[in-house]
Amino acid sequence: MDQCARRLMFLEELEAAWAIAKKDIKIYYLKAPTLMFAILFPFAMFFAFAVGREVPLNTLIPGLVSITVFFSASSIGPSALPLERRIKAYDRLVSAPISPYTVIIGKVLSGAIFGLIIGSLILAASLPIFGMQLSNLLGLLLGLVLASLCFSMLGIMLAMLPRENPGDVMLLLNFIRLPLIFISGIFIKVDALPYWGQAVSAFSPLTYANDLMRLAFEGTSAFSPLLSTAVLVGFSAAFLYVGRRIDMRTRG
Amino acid sequence: MPNAVELSGLTKAYGALLAVDHISFRVPEGEIFGFLGPNGAGKTTTIRMLTGLVTPTEGTAKIFGLDIQNEAKEAKRCMGIVWEESNVYPELSAWENLAFAGEIYHVAKKRRETRAHELLEMFGLLARKEDKVGGFSKGMKRRVAISMALINSPRLLFLDEPTSGLDVQSNMMIRDVIRNENRKGTTVFLTTHNIEEANQMCDRVAIINRGKIVAIDSPENLRKTIKSAQSIEVSFYGTGEPSEGELRMIQSVSRVISSGGKFRLFTDDPPVALEGLWDYARKRGLRIMGVNTLGPTLEEVYVSLTSSAEVGRRS
Structure with a gap:
């Protein structure tokens, strides 16, 4: 295959991934499970644990942005895929002349864009209301984009399990998401956690996403931005790989 | 000219169960081919293997000479698929459903708009093109699903129970469209429980029972066998x-x-x-x-072949 044909094929795959993302945006952004698990749930969690405590704003706001991006980006896949499996629309995607990875990337994009929109709205509201200043724009952009992609991929990976009820996948997802928010420096800084907590937090992608957010707001971070970037990219690739393996195994 | 469909020793095992057991047959280009069998006979598994949804345990399936496993994308480009359930997106309009199908089948924008217009008109849905499909009747949803399968003007159309549970008008319209597409050169691979439908529409039929092909011939020749x-x-x-x-x-x-x-x-x-x-x-x-x-009617042939295979298996 010559370079021109390869390029054309790559563009076709990109167009198909974008078509899947657009379709998901139209259908799933305003669905009740999405709104509940992606927006109401993180807000409720955040206010339940943050209000009334002596936590400085520059710790609270990065945490709020991280947690909403975490919940919103990871909720689209588990809302969409089981429903599509139930009405056999997922078969349509898999039998189309596109790579299985294109289907996954399309789904990831819709979740990531949702996470970006919700995260940006929280930011846009927080900056003037609390009079916050941004210290590192690059940290903010990296944090928002990489966290959205990584958490969306986490949701898609679990949504690859052969379930036809979004609640089943959400349950499993929350089983993972809820412990992560307590060990990833959202409410308690990682360096204030006990030793075992710090060790566990190293395995949470939310730790690195939140660290980039802290860099954006406070100008300081526990890890180097390069390390956080690499870890988030690594987690995304691992989720993509595992998701594809689950899909291959369960479809037969 | 390559066959539209060519199966060779195609097998699918789920543990100890052989859902499809070393089946081989060919469907020449331009034919309307019926694939009949009782529930659980292996029809859907066969279609899922032919369309690349399921990986065969053994054997090969080729679509216009392209191996569905090794040349999946090229093979899938030649196909349109209508599943038993109308897997349309109820939240999208008829037009949006067709546009989406065109996009994932790499149909250029101008071509897909012309084709979508043509298909919606052919199926009597043009006036409702902006309406959400969720509000459509079962027959209308099925017409949208078939339109989506035809958006890329496929050379091979898979239809899994296309008229099951539909009203008479929708049935007639769908059968007319299938015949018209076939006249234009599209090969049709039709799975149906409706033996009369297979009798009227198909050039040849294959009967599958318990994962094995028990007969394959024209409806006329099959009738003569009993x-x-x-x-x-x-x-x-x-x-x-x-x-x-x-x-x-x-x-x-x-x-x-x-x-x-x-x-x-x-x-x-x-x-x-x-x-x-x-x-x-x-x-x-x-x-x-x-x-x-x-x-004998084709139905009698079908009953005779599927029940004798059952008896043969038990004895």
């Missing part, structure tokens, strides 16, 4: 009253069914049974008002 299902339909008038028991005694008659004043005599030798029938009528002072010799 001699015992040939019959004579007769009605009498006169003073005497014919009885099923007496008619059963006529030479070569194996079974008699009466309904609506007519008798149906099953025989494997219609000329001998007819001679016996004339003799019987003369002796009983009956006059024959009408007589028809009937071949």
